[in-house]
Amino acid sequence: MISDLAPRFLTWDEVDPARHPFDGGSASRVVRSLGSARHVPCRPDITVTDPAMDGWIRMNAWSSEVAEPWADAVSHELVERYGRWALGWRWSVGEADFDAGPVGNWCCLRHSITLPEETLERVVAALCEWRGWLESLAAWFEAYPLDLATVADQRVLWELAARNLIQHVVDRTGCDSGWYSHCDQVLTWFLSRWGVAPDLAQEMVKQAIGGRFASWTAPDTVLVGDVAEQLALSLSPDDGRPPSAEAVPDHLSRWLDVRESVPWEEAPEHGLRSPAAGSRDGAAEDIRAFDGSVDPARADGLLTALELMRSDAARGAPLDFALLRGWQQHVLGLPQRPPFRTLPAFAKGGRERYGIGPGTRERLDACLAASQVRAGSPLPLTARAARAYLDVCFFHPFDDGNARSAFLTLLFVLAREGIEPNGVRLLRQVSFKADDPQDALALARYIGIHLAEA
Structure with a gap:
């Protein structure tokens, strides 16, 4: 099975019914409108109990070459329509398409795919059953x-x-x-x-x-x-x-205090004349090497966001949460722009907690706005880029992918002034603490090192 279709990897954010609307009454119409619904395979008339095992071989070949690609296509289309939560429609009980699921209306490819209309009815029933299970879990949680x-x-x-x-x-x-x-x-x-x-x-x-x-x-x-x-x-x-509450302090509040005390003016000047592009695209190379080794789809999404970020910088777009949302949609591969988180967030294995309040998003926007050059207070570019990066890290605006969002933010601050680094390895392989002013200056120095390479 393809790992990106496996429902056992779904997170609560991806399946939470409160985040993903669903109308069960229209599910039958939606399923029948899918492109895959026009090409439903029919199960072949094969006897699998013959002594020579020829029936088993031919049925297995049909399952892997015909049935599984069709079911995968259905899953992809349902995800495009509803979101990743819909992957669970095939998660049947026991040893089937995916092991260990809660769905009873779908069994496995060789038993659930019969005549086209019967098969589509099973898809609808399985999708609605899976959604009902998620809604029952949400009710238990509440x-x-x-x-x-x-x-x-x-x-x-x-x-x-x-x-x-x-x-x-x-x-x-x-x-x-x-x-x-x-x-x-x-x-x-x-x-x-x-x-x-x-x-x-x-x-x-x-x-x-x-x-x-x-x-x-x-x-x-x-x-x-x-x-x-x-x-x-x-x-x-x-x-x-x-x-x-004291044992798990609010590290966003700590960061906001530290942010005001860091001697940003001590950050190194980059010494470049704008515009200045490196001899190679260090950001794209790092994404292909690091993120691509984790998941090619993750790398593709981040590369798409990188190009969008550069376009936004070229047109002089203001840096705020709304801009970040547009990049993050591609970073996470979502059908729509993700919202600002609604609950406290945790990072570093739970050692850092970032609080949430009525004005948290507005405070982030104000901090990000300070990344531009201001008359009378021209902080070095390395300081402004480092500060914006850490703002995103510790405001932690999204439920997932905040490190990648912070990385794009740092590159945006540089790109807005026509500068692209030769490399980024120091910017993505080091963790920074919310309550340490020296960490903030260290990040500014790392940025300076990479800009010197350009």
């Missing part, structure tokens, strides 16, 4: 509104929520093959919904379960209780006391 700042008073509620969610997945999947992977995912979604950083939530769930769930085996009450208890305890620091 039934346990948890606050990390007051977890000391809510540990019992955390445990109860985890117990119920595990049982919910057990009932839905029947504990068939690989059911525990979706259980991991649902618990991670739950923690993400209430403000735990997704990577930290995934690690917490992994540690709590500890590999003790198994295929075709329902966990007993004691095991479920222990996993729920461990998950709740993992929200507490090592001394056994639940974390308070």
Whole structure:
């Protein structure tokens, strides 16, 4: 199976029904309007029980050469229409197209693809069933509104929520093959919904379960209780006391304080005459090498955003969140521009938390506006580019991809003045702390080093 179609990698932001509208009443019409709906394959009349195994061979060939490409095409079209959450329509129970899912209306390619009209009806039913499952999970999550700042008073509620969610997945999947992977995912979604950083939530769930769930085996009450208890305890620091608001400070507030104290005027001058382009496209080369090794689609999206950013710089567009949204749509491969986050955000394995308030977006816009040259306060370009980069990092405006957004922002500040660096390796391989003024100046120096190469 193609990894970018695998629903087990979906995040809560990608599947949250509140973020992705869906009208079940029009699903049948939408599915039948897809290009793939005009080319539904018919299952061949092959007997797979003959002793020579010829039937199995021919059926497997049809599945891989005809059925799977068609089903993949349906998935791509549904994602274009609804968003990535729609990938789950094929996530059937047990060993099927994708292992360990909650969908019963779709089985697998060789059994679910029959006559064209019957097949399309199954697609619609499976899509609506998957959406119904997501909506039921969202309702369960909302039934346990948890606050990390007051977890000391809510540990019992955390445990109860985890117990119920595990049982919910057990009932839905029947504990068939690989059911525990979706259980991991649902618990991670739950923690993400209430403000735990997704990577930290995934690690917490992994540690709590500890590999003790198994295929075709329902966990007993004691095991479920222990996993729920461990998950709740993992929200507490090592001394056994639940974390308070003071234990997880607001690093956005810390950054805003540090931002005013950094001696930006000490940042190095770049010494270049505008415009000045490097002898090679260092940004594009780094994206192809680094991001391309992670995921070619990720690299393609970032390269598209890079070209859009350069066009925006050439036309003198103002730097604000609205501009960032346009780039981020391509960075994340979304059907529409992503909104500003609505919950506290976490980074660096949960060690940094960035708060959110009524004026957070407006404050970001004001900070980004200061990246332009101002009469009477001409800070070095390296300082203005570094400061804008860190503004995006610590305001953390998006639910995902903020480091890439910050990288594009830094390049925009340079490009707006006609300057492109030869290389960017120091700008993407070092992590910067929100509460350390020296980190800010170090970033400005790194920018200066790369500009000197130009």
